[in-house]
Amino acid sequence: MKKTLIALMALASMAGAAELTTLVTMDELISAASTNTATQVNNMSVTTYDFGNDTYIGGITLQSLNTAVRDSSQYITIAAWVKPDDTAGVEAIFGYGAQQNGFKFCTNGSGLQYTAKGVADRATAGSDLTADTWILVGVSFKGGTTVASGKYIAGTGNSNYYTRDVGGFALPGETEQTFSIGSGNSGSARETFNGQIAGLTIFTSSEVISGVNDITTIMGTTAPYQVPEPSTATLSLLALVGLAARRRRGGK
Secondary structure (H helix, E strand, O other): OOHHHHHHHHHHHHOOOOOOEEEHHHHHHHHHHEEOOEEOOOOOOOOEEEOOOOOEEEOOHHHHHHHHHOOOOOOHHHHHHHHOOOOEEEEEEEEEOOOOOEEEEEOOOEEEEEEEEEEEEEOOOOOOOOOOOEEEEEEEOOOOOOOOOEEEEEOOOOEEEEEOOOOOOOOOOOOOEEEEEEEOOOOHHHOOEEEEEEEEEEEEEEEOOOOOOHHHHHOOOOOOOOOOOOHHHHHHHHHHHHHHHHHHHHHH
């Protein structure tokens, strides 16, 4: 009876989650970048870059991303682990297109802010962004030219924030728009990020996500962490084990 109840609860939880499809990963975005002045943090559990002093990863052009953004029949969810150096001002986590025909997602103090077609949504309160602390953040919105039923996501618990309609953004047209990490729009409105960004992933779905729990099954609830390099003693021990194994095989 207890096992049946647990199984039913698990099914109910799955039923309430949006069916997300991974569109593009951070590694794929970085491979498509024409500019990368950020510094990769080595030996992390997921791909991690450090940003500061106006560094960013930009000029990312992907046909699959442009097609998804133009598609009004589906929702786009962009999520990432971030560790801001501070919680002062507006700092862009990711952006798409230019000031008047794209969108960007930023930290704003200890909250989050989404800007589409140059119109900023309100900065959310209670997002609990803290300096030098990892948190999972993102935004989910409908593709096409109108933002509908958009949501912010933040934390590793199921906390989420509704946005108002900000009018969407112009279609990319014949010339593909570019995507950037750690930066918003071009020019004076770039608002680069200060801190670390890890595991940024873009998803598509047929509906707006219900909260952060929809993505933690894919991105996990454990913040990025440093993977220790093998010590000299460990490497020596592994070499001895390998040597002993070869000797055993040779003696047979």
